[in-house]
Amino acid sequence: MAAAVFPQAIGTLQWHQYLTDCNLHQELGSTSVKLTNGFIFSNGFFRRGCYCSRTRNFTVIQSSASQTSVFDPVKAPSRSNTSESRKKSNEAALILIRxxxxLWNEKNLFTGCVDVPLSKKGVEEAIEAGKRISSIPVDTIYTSALIRAQMTAMLAMTQHRRRKVPVVLHNESEQxxxxxxxxxxxxxxQSIPVIAAWQLNERMYGELQGLNKQETADRYGKEQVxxxxxSYDIPPPNGESLEMCAERAVAYFRDQIEPQLLSGKNVMIAAHGNSLRSIIMYLDKLTSQEVISLELSTGIPMLYIFKEGKFIRRGSPIGPSEAGVYAYTxxxxxxxxxLDEMLQ
Ligand SMILES: O=C(O)[C@@H](CO)OP(=O)(O)O
Structure with missing residues (x-):
């Protein structure tokens, strides 16, 4: 694919614009662009974890057309439909969904490892998330052991166009x-294995679990809360810090999920605000300072491409009916x- 050539300076980009403007992303997608602030846009995303700030301005100061599309087909009929070529391409999709x-988000209560279900709005968000990823291949699903993540994964998969059936694996005993x-x-x-792992659970919020977030801030002060x-390394009273949560969640990701991606399997992970923050910190190499401002919305899927041992963030896919879906490789x-041909 020929790369677009950018002039030396094309003005100012807003990160928010990057997130929402498909055409802009497509134009930029195959080009390396150096930006002020030391940020580099290449292979479809800004490096240095700058996505924490959605309103930052980026002034393009230099560009190069050396980068062509780096994404080979994951499962394209012409090039990657054999296990042999899959191994060679070493590429897979990774979807993360909070x-x-x-029902406790709705009531603004600290939840942590308390196992509460989705609200009506959460059910709708999960279905909407499913629509956004309905054309992205999923071979294996990982969820936490908590029902809100499992409901999200299952509801999302009801929308998938491939119509495979997610089947929860029960390996807790031989029987x-x-x-x-x-x-x-x-x-x-025609089935997709679903693996539930406690290691992907939300951070244990200790003695904050069940407390109202606003009342807790009023009592202990906004800054403390x-x-x-x-923060990365300050735990709530008798709970887990993000660092402690990362010790189990990232270890699980590296030991169990990365080998799947390496073998060419496309993976979806449905988990939680903080267990996913720790995994994103690992994927995007964020510092303990940068992760402080990383916030994840409920029910918004994020897509990464795993290729040659690297994680390439592609943004959040939007529905298949939308033109110019920037997240798609x-x-x-x-x-x-x-899928379009199959479902005609
Ligand atoms: O209550 C929780 O378990 C989490 C996620 O909802 O809250 P916070 O936003 O404080 O990480």
Whole structure:
């Protein structure tokens, strides 16, 4: 694919514009651009974790057309539909979704490891998230052990155009394993394994669990509560800091999920604000300072491409009916086209 050539200076970009303006992203997508503030836009995203700030201005000071599209098809019929070529391309999609709004989010209560379900709005958000990723391949699903993440994953998958059935694996005992076997290879092929892991749970919020966030801020002060909620290494009373949460969540990601991606499997993770913040910190190499301002919205999927051992952030996919979906790589566009043909 030929790369677009940018003039030496094209003015000012707003990060918000990057997030929402598909055409801009497409134009930039195949070009390396150096920006003021030391930020570099290449391979479809800004480096240095600057997405924490949605309102920052970027002035383009230099560009190069050396970067062509780096994304080979994940599962494109012409190039990557054999396990051999998959291994060679070493590329896979990774979708991260924070669960939809829960009944305690709605009431503004600290939730942590308390297992509460989605609110009505959360159910709608999960379905909407499913529409956004309905044309992105998913081979394996990881969720936390908490119902709000599991509901989100399942509701999202009801929208997937491939129509595979998510099946929760029960490996907690030999008997559970034996009793949940599937005896048809064809049916297995039409299923997506769902693995629930406590390591992906929300951070344990200690003695804040069940307290109202506003009342807690009124009592202990806004700054103290912000420190408990967003700092990297300060735990809430008797709870986990983000660092402690990362020790289990990132270890699980590296031990269990990365090998799947390495083997070419497309993975979706439905988890929580803080367990996902810790994973994003690892993926985007954010510092403990940068992660403070990282906030994740409920029910908004984020797409990464894993290629040659690197995670490339592609933004949040929007519905297949929208023109110019910036999050799609060429290979994902091919997968989507294949679905279009199949479903005609
Ligand atoms: O209550 C919680 O478990 C989390 C996520 O909802 O809250 P916070 O935004 O403080 O991380």
């Amino acid at each position: 669960h939809g709004e829960s 559970a394993k034996a009793w949940s076997q599937i005896f048809s290879e064809d049916t297995k092929k 912000h420190e408990w909620r967003r 060429r290979s994902l566009a091919q997968y989507r086209q294949k």
